[in-house]
Amino acid sequence: MAMALEDDPKSAVRSMIKAGQLKKKCCKSKPRCAKCPVLALQNAKTMQSKVSKAA
16 A cells, blocks of 8 residues: 655545545454554554655
């Protein structure tokens, strides 16, 4: 799943929810599903930290 390139991870996940790529709420399944907004937010935060460290 490709992350939207935005400065704020929260707004990136929000735009992916609006586009229908993610669910609005986490269904709390174990393991988390591919459309989980919680996982997407974690991934967006790690991607942002990797980009900021590289710059």
